[in-house]
Amino acid sequence: MRETLTTALDLMFGHEGGYVNNPKDPGGATKYGITHRTLAAHRGVASVTPAQVKALTKEEAAKIYRRSYWVQSGGDLLPVGIDFMAFDYGVNSGPAQAIKSLQRIVGVTADGIVGAQTVAAVKAYKGDLIGAYAAERLRFMKTLKTWPVFGRGWQKRVISVEAQSRQLIRGFQVNTDVNTSSAKANPKDQSLMETFKKPEAWASIGGLLSGLGGMASGSGPIQWALAIIMVGAFATGVYFLIKRMQDQAA
Structure with missing residues (x-):
C-alpha cells in the first residue's frame, strides 16, 4: 500500500x-x-x-x-x-x-x-x-x-x-484534524421566520416600534421623513442580520 x-x-x-x-x-x-x-x-x-x-x-x-x-x-x-x-x-x-x-x-x-x-x-x-x-x-x-x-x-x-x-x-502538510463538511450534510438555510426568532432581530424590531411610536405623537413632514429614514435603516439592519445568520449556518 x-x-x-x-x-x-x-x-x-x-x-x-x-x-x-x-x-x-x-x-x-x-x-x-x-x-x-x-x-x-x-x-x-x-x-x-x-x-x-x-x-x-x-x-x-x-x-x-x-x-x-x-x-x-x-x-x-x-x-x-x-x-x-x-x-x-x-x-x-x-x-x-x-x-x-x-x-x-x-x-x-x-x-x-x-x-x-x-x-x-x-x-x-x-x-x-x-x-x-x-x-x-x-x-x-x-x-x-x-x-x-x-x-x-x-x-x-x-x-x-x-x-x-x-x-x-x-508535498505540503495537510491538516487532517479539521472536520470538514460531510457529503451527507444538509445545512439548513436561515429563513425569515427563523431569523426573527433571534434576540438580535427582536431588539431591532423593538427599537423600530419605539421610535415610530414616539413620532406618531407628532405630525408634519419632518416626522414623516424621520419615519421613512428609520424604516429604511431597519430594513438594512435586517438584511445584514439575515446574511450573518446564513453565514453562521453554512
Missing part, C-alpha cells in the same frame, strides 16, 4: 462524520461513511442493524476503506493527489463511477477499471486535471435526485477535497 494511504484515510475521516441515519439518504444507517450494506458485505452477512452500524469502530472502517475502496479507486496506481480525489469520490459514488468520470476527462474507454492505459492517460494529461476532475464530480452529483437535499454539503466537500489534493501534490 502506498504511504499516502494513511493521510488519505485521515482526510476521509475528517470529511465523514459519525453515525447518521437520515431518512432522506438512500444509503440508510451510516457511520464514518460506511453504509449498512457495505458493512454487511464486509462482514459476510445478509444485513446489519442500525445499532451494529453505530457500534462500528474506526479501525474496522479503515479496513473496509483499504480493501473495498482504495485499491478499486486506483489508489496505488494513480498519481498523488488524483489518487485521493478518486478515493474520496469512490466512497461517495462508488469506485467504478469515480474512475469512469476520470477516464472521460483523460479520453480513454470509461470502463471503471484502472489499468495501464488509464494511468498513462492521466500522467500525460495536459492541463489542470485536479480542477477538471472536481468539476466533473460536481456535474455528476447535480444529476442525482438527492442533490436538492445534500447538494450544498457535497459541493463544500468537493471544494475541500480539491484543495487538499493540490496540497498533497505540492
Whole structure:
C-alpha cells in the first residue's frame, strides 16, 4: 500500500462524520461513511442493524476503506493527489463511477477499471486535471435526485477535497484534524421566520416600534421623513442580520 494511504484515510475521516441515519439518504444507517450494506458485505452477512452500524469502530472502517475502496479507486496506481480525489469520490459514488468520470476527462474507454492505459492517460494529461476532475464530480452529483437535499454539503466537500489534493501534490502538510463538511450534510438555510426568532432581530424590531411610536405623537413632514429614514435603516439592519445568520449556518 502506498504511504499516502494513511493521510488519505485521515482526510476521509475528517470529511465523514459519525453515525447518521437520515431518512432522506438512500444509503440508510451510516457511520464514518460506511453504509449498512457495505458493512454487511464486509462482514459476510445478509444485513446489519442500525445499532451494529453505530457500534462500528474506526479501525474496522479503515479496513473496509483499504480493501473495498482504495485499491478499486486506483489508489496505488494513480498519481498523488488524483489518487485521493478518486478515493474520496469512490466512497461517495462508488469506485467504478469515480474512475469512469476520470477516464472521460483523460479520453480513454470509461470502463471503471484502472489499468495501464488509464494511468498513462492521466500522467500525460495536459492541463489542470485536479480542477477538471472536481468539476466533473460536481456535474455528476447535480444529476442525482438527492442533490436538492445534500447538494450544498457535497459541493463544500468537493471544494475541500480539491484543495487538499493540490496540497498533497505540492508535498505540503495537510491538516487532517479539521472536520470538514460531510457529503451527507444538509445545512439548513436561515429563513425569515427563523431569523426573527433571534434576540438580535427582536431588539431591532423593538427599537423600530419605539421610535415610530414616539413620532406618531407628532405630525408634519419632518416626522414623516424621520419615519421613512428609520424604516429604511431597519430594513438594512435586517438584511445584514439575515446574511450573518446564513453565514453562521453554512
